[in-house]
Amino acid sequence: MDSVSNPYTPNAGASPDIIVGRNEQTKAFETLLRRLSRGRTHQSMIITGLRGVGKTVLLNEFGDIARVESWEVLELEASKHDDARFRQTMASLLKAALLRLSPRVKWTERARKAAAVVTSFALSVDQQGTWSLAWDVEPEEGFADHGDLGMDLTDVLVAIGEIAKERERGVAILIDEVQFLSARQLEALIQAIHKTVQRKLPVTFVGAGLPQIAELAGDAKSYAERLFQFPKIDSLGDDDAAEALTEPAMAEGVVYEPDAVALAVEITKGYPFFIQELGYQVWEIAERSPITAEDVEIAREGYEAKLDSSFFRVRLDRATPLQTAYMRAMAELGPDAQKAADVARIMGRESTQLGPTRAELIDMGLLYTPEHGYAAFTVPDFDKFMLRAVPSLVVPEVQRRRKKTAG
Known part of the structure; x- marks a missing residue:
């Protein structure tokens, strides 16, 4: 043919011709936007799931829905950037959103103040001006200039939210790969959205990430479980x-x-x-x-x-030899979540010796912890791939088991 x-579209994040099985999530997002537009509060969401289940596709669908509802959409794929780089990225996105919400020639006093707060936010960690928003707007003293990411992001999202409300619009911040935000960055976002909820402003943060993000969000702010839903999508x-x-x-x-x-x-x-x-x-x-x-x-x-x-x-290509051996040992045990002690036994080591390796694999997004003491692959069928790609694992326990089977 x-x-x-x-x-068919087997590309990372590429939307297929049809999206099926995700009606519950799309309806929940539509409800979120419409309630916020009416000045009511509603739990936002962070979608969790393994690789390949369509989290990015669903987040892109949310962006399309928000645009149809005349919301401004800020899209970001999280990565392991320091706080200064994160601040610069957010400042650029917020500046663009402000200008679309309220073109400069039509700025009200509130819009001018919001622009000044965006400038303060950008300059807070760059007093020397080595990086610029490329507009001649002076900073607003006392706003978004605390030097604390959470306080500063709160100030700027409230300022943008007030303009969105004035214009009868909304702002949706959509962040993919949320697990790669630093703890400080995730905490700052949760803190800022919490304040916009208290002010009943049409601003929301919707994310997508690996299964561990629900735990990370709870660790960042104890009230995250009340501020967000954490729908899990699967096969x-x-x-x-x-x-x-x-x-x-x-x-x-x-x-x-x-x-x-x-x-x-x-x-x-x-x-x-x-x-x-x-x-x-x-x-x-x-x-x-x-x-x-x-x-x-x-x-x-x-x-x-x-x-x-x-x-x-x-x-696999991102892994060190020891990390590869750890994942190969997990694959030897099967596709389910595995105890750290069992993996260490397969490798002929103590669990404490391999703790840093396991932590590194979690930090890289290759493993996650469904429950304390267990780890599982974030990619479906990765265990089968490891058995094919790394056919031999020469460690004492494997040798012993194979000799016993052969005997």
Whole structure:
């Protein structure tokens, strides 16, 4: 079939032709915006889930919904930047939002003050002026110039929120990869949003991140669990997975035989990114409609090879030899969350010796802790990839188990 018309999009964060199985989250976001627009408060949300479940796609969908509602959307992918760089990024985004909410030639006194607060926020850690917002607005003394990120971000979001309210608009801050914010940055955002909620201003922060973010938010501010919902998204159910696979093809006049759909759902386990990758590979090898189970089986090798070389490999390549050995030992134990002590035993070491390695892998976003003392992969099927990519793990416990099995 024609590659140009291939309807599948196995790219990081790329929105598929249809989004299925996420109606609950999109309706919750629409409710959030509409309540804030009416001057009422509502819990915001931070979506959590493993890699490949569509968190970024859903966050992009939220951005589209907010724009339809005439909200200003500030989009940011978090990374391990220091507070000064984070402040500069936020200042640039807030400046742009202010100018869209209220063009400079129409500034009221409130808008002028908001602009001055944005300048104060940007200059607070850069008194020498080595970085500039590129506008001639003097800072507002006593606002966003405390030198404390939480206090300063609170001042600037309140100032922007007041302009948004005046203009009968709103501001949605959408942050992906929230787990990569520093504790100080996450705390500052939560603190600032808490104040806008108290003032009933149309400002919200919605994030997406790995499963540990709910715990991180709670550690940052004890009231985070009351300020946010933490909906978890996972693989799609069988019916939704089947729809995600077949509907894009049907739009191109191509159908799947029922056993082909069943096999594809079994292979992908309903993970949205995996569905897009398998669908793409099937389309490339199928010669005609309807697509058969044989087509899906033939495409399976290319599908696994593509995942191994990109989706999985890019994460393994970031790991040190010891980190790789730790993940390989986890894979030896199976796909579930594993006790730190069991992983250490497989590696022939003490758990305390490997504590820093485990912490590093969590910090890198390769592992998360579903409960105390346990760690799990943040990527579905990563255990199977580790067994394929690192076929031998020469450590005492593995050798002993293999000798026992052979005997």
